[in-house]
């Protein structure tokens with residue numbers, strides 16, 4: 201079976217079961233190849249052709265010698281037997297250190313998929329301005345031009361309907377597929393795409409290439425409710441009143457929803473009315489830490505609801521379960537006000 205996966209598994213959708221148990225759920229993981237092979241790879245003792253007697257033992261004259269022990273040549277055992285060993289330490293799976301994709305080494309389809317995926321994750325995809333006019337139903341709008349980045353370069357931000365068809369639709373589909381693969385997240389459903397907009401940061405391409413490069417992407421979608429992130433004090437809970445107090449105390453996090461135990465990200469379980477969700481944010485590695493994600497989030501918050509700019513610090517925007525860098529971005533952008541919603 202051929203599997204494309206990424207070694208990062210941080211974006212497992214939130215579960216709606218009981219509060220506080222989200223991160224404790226066991227996520228289905230493929231068993232390592234070595235583990236799967238171990239059972240079958242115990243070297244079996246060689247089955248040698250049994251000799252009934254040694255040369256020194258005289259063969260009884262009365263025992264008639266069988267004329268043909270083997271019916272055909274094929275039945276005869278090979279003369280020199282060789283013990284074969286299955287080497288399990290050289291896996292056929294390879295994980296790329298640049299794009300995190302795990303693929304089957306030597307399988308042409310996998311190698312091709314990896315090459316194109318890796319290029320997109322590092323350097324982004326190309327965008328052609330003339331395509332904007334060819335797909336009017338995509339409703340491409342220019343949100344901002346001359347947007348300056350930290351490195352002095354400037355680009356523009358556009359928004360596109362996430363369920364666009366035609367050439368733009370297939371470009372968006374490839375982009376969304378790349379992002380999902382990179383984040384190990386499920387694809388966004390049609391229902392979600394129907395109420396979503398894609399915000400793209402476009403930089404003029406290098407001299408050798410015509411058009412522009414998609415140097416960042418934010419998906420914004422309509423949601424109804426989200427949960428507020430619990431403060432560090434709520435997560436830690438009050439200090440024990442007296443050291444001699446031996447009464448069993450419920451942990452402070454017992455009434456909170458655990459989003460990510462590694463980063464101690466907990467939410468209050470109450471659903472709060474929230475108009476905009478950010479299910480995906482992605483910036484190719486060559487363009488990271490230049491402020492592109494912040495510029496895109498600003499653009500989405502300012503334009504997603506017509507005539508009503510949204511403020512992340514007031515809890516009007518929510519992320520889905522963030523990755524480590526997504527959490528850092530969320531905190532920098534919303535200063536603790538960004539909420540979390542279930543995708």
Ligand SMILES: CC(C)(COP(=O)(O)OP(=O)(O)OC[C@H]1O[C@@H](n2cnc3c(N)ncnc32)[C@H](O)[C@@H]1OP(=O)(O)O)[C@@H](O)C(=O)NCCC(=O)NCCS
Nearest residue numbers: 482483488489490491492493494522523525526528529532
């Ligand atoms: C997360 C991601 C979108 C950030 O994009 P970006 O354009 O590099 O982010 P910005 O340059 O706007 O960063 C803004 C701030 O966010 C924080 N931040 C962003 N990436 C960070 C990282 N990898 N580590 C720590 N902090 C980070 C920093 O505070 C940063 O400000 P600074 O550069 O002045 O320190 C990008 O790293 C990415 O695509 N990662 C892979 C996909 C992913 O994890 N997406 C998030 C899904 S929730």
